[in-house]
Amino acid sequence: MAPATSPSASPSTSAGPARHGDPLRRVHAALTLPELWLALRTLSHDLLPARALTFSVGCNDDGRPRKIYRHAHPPTPRELRQADPQYPWLAAHPGAAVYRLSDFDAEFTPSATFRERVMRRAGWDHLLGLAAWSGRVLHGTFNVHRATADGDFSSREIALARDLQPAFETALTRVLAHEQTGFLAGHFAAMLEDVPVGLLLLDWDLRPLWFNGEAAHACSVWNHGERRAAALNPRRSFRVPSPLADACAAVRAEWEQRNGAPVEPGHHPVVISEHPLGLHAQIALCALPASPLLPPAFHVQLDYRRPRGDRHRPLSPGAVALLARLSAREREVAMRVREGLRTVEIAHELTRSPLTIKTQLAAIFAKLNVRGRSRVAALLNR
Structure with missing residues (x-):
């Protein structure tokens, strides 16, 4: 039988994913990795029954995944993660959409130790995988595992996996883009919080x-x-x-x-x-x-910025106590923050560099446990 691993193999010319209905719609509706993982589990239950499932996302410099979701599959011991044959095989076959363990070349055959401590421990001998790519970069894999008694994956199931692979690749690419957007938005918000x-x-x-x-x-x-x-x-x-x-x-x-x-x-x-x-x-x-x-x-x-006419407004006892936490030079800066002066104006008035003023402002924020100059002005004007 021809290997399921050939990147040039054409997908099934049947109705394809459209005929798989609701399970596939859940895959396309997912916006997060947990949602996609749940949809993939449902899809496998309906179309590709298995002993265990794994869903790996991302790729480190050593070719190993950054995150793995497991169903009925115990974690692989750390010392044996490098022995998993599918990632070296994928590195040698970039762009491969569907693969089967039984079709791996001899050089990628699982070692006896990996079979004993990983495959037998998890109760599987056969593997069918779907890979999602962006060019030559591996985005992730979805693996279906079966025991010897269940038999290897048939030609019909391989064709079905080829039908499903474009949907898996599209969904994973969209979810990763969505999570990247959220990641950047979170960092932008954190940066802008302190301006x-x-x-x-x-x-x-x-x-x-x-x-x-x-x-x-x-x-x-x-x-x-x-x-x-x-x-x-x-x-x-x-x-x-x-x-x-x-x-x-x-x-x-x-x-x-x-x-x-x-x-x-x-x-x-x-x-x-x-x-x-x-x-x-x-x-x-x-x-x-x-x-x-x-x-x-x-x-x-x-x-x-407080009006400059309040420059000589008396300090309250609470403001005096706060100023006592600061050094003499920091108090000079804090009092001008109270008046509403900008950094450049404070630097000009105190004949210091703007960088020095910024450093002293950071020290003032830390000592008064505040996040910005407006809060310093509010505390000193109470």
């Missing part, structure tokens, strides 16, 4: 999609005033300030009057300010070119 500028993203209906800690604090001050905001959890009490919502609504109405015309490159964002509180907001309406069917969203930058 000294409030960032707020509102959808077309002015509902908040995302905001960082600086934006939460600025909105809290805008809604409740400085003293009350200092006693609130800004994230739990978050609400878009009415002046900001009204300004966004006006920008939206103007865009609708222009029948959704693209924002011109020279178009300046709308700026609104609440000078008594030292609050400023810059509003821009942005549409993503990659999503022409989705309405634009509002990108809002918030800046909270």
